[in-house]
Amino acid sequence: MKKDSPTLSRRGLLGASAVAAATVAVGRPAAASPATRTQLPTDNYRIDLHAHFLPPDYRSALLSHGFVTIGGYPTPMWSPEAAIDFMDRYGIEAQALSVSDPGVSFLRGKEANDLARYCNSYAADLFKAHPTRFAAFAVLPMPDVPASIAEAEYALDVLGLDGVVLLSAYDGIYLGDPRFDPLMAVLNARGAYVFVHPASIPADAKPESPIPDFVEEFTFDTTRAATLMIATETLVRFPNIRFQLAHAGGTLPFLSHRIGLAAQTPIGDLWPATVPRLSVLDVKNRVNRFYYDTALSAAEPAMRSVLAVTSRDHVVFGSDWPFSQLTLTGSGDPQPELSETFSHEDRVEIERINPLRELPRLRDAVGG
Template structure:
């Protein structure tokens, strides 16, 4: 059992953020009650779950529940200052993804510059949608330029859908997966993956439905834009993906078959995922029969170390096996034919 995982999907709930949520009557974001969180509890969980380092982020709703931009900026700055201080007090144990006051692009770009340049943030966290404005929609280039210039890592975290919930289905159970998928679709469809290639996007929770539905979505994008179907698929596969709540015998095969080598990272989702759930999915990762020790080590540590060198060293990524590459070329040729037929209808 691994004892030095790098967790790219672990949350913090700073006191000032908790107070702001409660002041606005938010006690169950995503349909799950706000859990208790302290740095000491986080370190205790990490010891029990074999997590050496955690890159912390604020979960949904971020600052999007504040309609006043000035208030959102103030809260984002306070959260990021708290996280930066926590990381400085626990070097090697904690890092953080900075919270940005979306959907205000100019304010988000300014806070991204401050957090990445002055606070030494390890990246930023962006919600799939902020008050109904989706990540990847038109008009966000000022933010993407800042992130691309700094080769930033961006954790794409789901939020509540901009629609009424279905009674009996809490948003975190199903809607979150669609929210991430919508954002990924727009990031590819609107050319952001191509125009800003230095941004490393990490899709939370194994990318929602992306690995499972990428070929279906690619056909739609080809029909809309006329883009190369292989380019579209490569854009989807070039995302990074974390395993938060997703290291199961059903989800892992699709994720590992789709993602590029080295692009699957460990995530716990604690404290929104309670400790028993963390241990359950950790066991699932270790019991999965189609992972050799090198691949498992990559997911748990070395793939993340390549993105965040201050947390450790990473071995070079292996080349895809010849048979796998040949099979991939055959699939690409077949997909080109299907895409051409679809566009002629």
């Protein structure tokens, strides 16, 4: 890993987010309460927007470079057959596949470009062979912005992939940093759907802890990326991009008001000159534009926090399979906790209607 940038870096944001992020007033209250008037559908109705794949050559590359765990979780096996079996056991019609952390960022130059192209071509072939079972978000050879632009154009325009997956940070530089603006402009021009997945933090940039990164640090890193995108007005400057935050937005919904207090206090006088100072309303309007997935975050405390900052139509279903396979070993309802917050009608909206609205190619393939 390269050392952190002296400007909008991973370490810099740790200190700056308290003063550089903005204010969020409490948003809409939850509109739904658990209901028992109807039953959930018994067929494969769910559309999974947080699901991963590890094509053979990609998994081999990970292992050969020492990635025997991802975020502290043992690097899983994956196959199309296993994915379809999982979907059939849990009422999932289709998965939008993406490469998880570390993407292809453990490589550089031609190796990174070639591995990204391999993964994206593999995904395109997969959903052509199984058009009603798979969609895909393209992995890019970040942090190489010119190469990532070229791959995004090829993946979206030629391969017809359904969006792009970006990690929260690359080499300590977070999404929202102006160095990534040329890529954002390309994605904005295409109205791209962008899945923001957390990245593992280098050991020298976090406290020592026996707790695996996927338990806590992943959620914190999603929060840092979202906070910087708000503070640098990424969502305003690139309004056609729809950003999905993994794991219910990390800790962003819970911290949204606290993060923004700086704008209302004397601390606001210390606002960095390079970061726009936003109003309370500005930030509220930014936070509620993100999409929030349910992966490993379906319980009521997380969902109530999400509904406090956005509306139900910005919540989408995610399983995090195969990284969640140790908790999903049977069949039936993959996230029964959702019924603590949502009615069955609302769950169908979250688990099917909202995801298909954002992925028109998949919507056409499965028939709406």
